Amino acid sequence: MMPSYLAFLRGINVGGKHKLPMQELIAILESLGCTNVKTYIQSGNAAFDCKQRNRGKLAAEITAAIEANKGFAPLVLLLEQHQLEAIVAANPFPAAQDDPKSLHFFFLTAPAKKPDLAALEKLTAADESFLLAGNLFYLHAPSGIGRSKLAEKVDRHLGVATTARNWRTVSKMLELAGK
CATH class of the missing domain: 3.30.70 (Alpha-Beta Plaits)
Structure with a gap:
C-alpha cells in the first residue's frame, strides 16, 4: 500500500508572489508519480498517495520540479497521514x-x-x-x-x-x- 502524504508549501500565492495555481501543483505532483492528488485552498496544501517512501527525497523532488516549472523553490514540508493524525490528537x-x-x-x-x-x-x-x-x-x-x-x-x-x-x-x- 502506498503512503498517503500531506504537503504544506511555504510562501506560495502570498501577496502576488510565487504564484502557483493549484491545477499546476496537481500536474507537478502527478508528473512525479503521485496519485489521488487533492488540494485545499490556494496556499499550497495537497493530499496525495505516492510510492516514494523517502519523505525527504520526495520533498526535494517536489521543490525541484516547482523550481523547474515556475522559477522559485518553495519549502515543501511533507507528513504522512498518520503523523498529522498524531499531531491533531x-x-x-x-x-x-x-x-x-x-x-x-x-x-x-x-x-x-x-x-x-x-x-x-x-x-x-x-x-x-x-x-x-x-x-x-x-x-x-x-x-x-x-x-x-x-x-x-x-x-x-x-x-x-x-x-x-x-x-x-x-x-x-x-x-x-x-x-
Missing part, C-alpha cells in the same frame, strides 16, 4: 477547536536544537498560549494571528524554518487524506 488546546482561526500549527522543518522559549514567552500576549512539542509548535491566539507578535517571531526564536496552518486547514487536510 496531541493538540494541547482542544477547547480552541471551536474557533478554528485561533488555533495554529507551525510545522518545523527540523527539530529546534536551541529554541529561545524565554524570548517567545516575552512576546506572548495575555490571551495567547503555546507549546513546542517535537517538530510542532502549537499556538492558540484568540485575538488573531495577524496581531500576534509571537507568531511573527516563531522561526527566529526556534532557529528553524516553519510553515503554519490553522485548525480548519489541518482538519480539512486530514479529511482529504482520508479520501
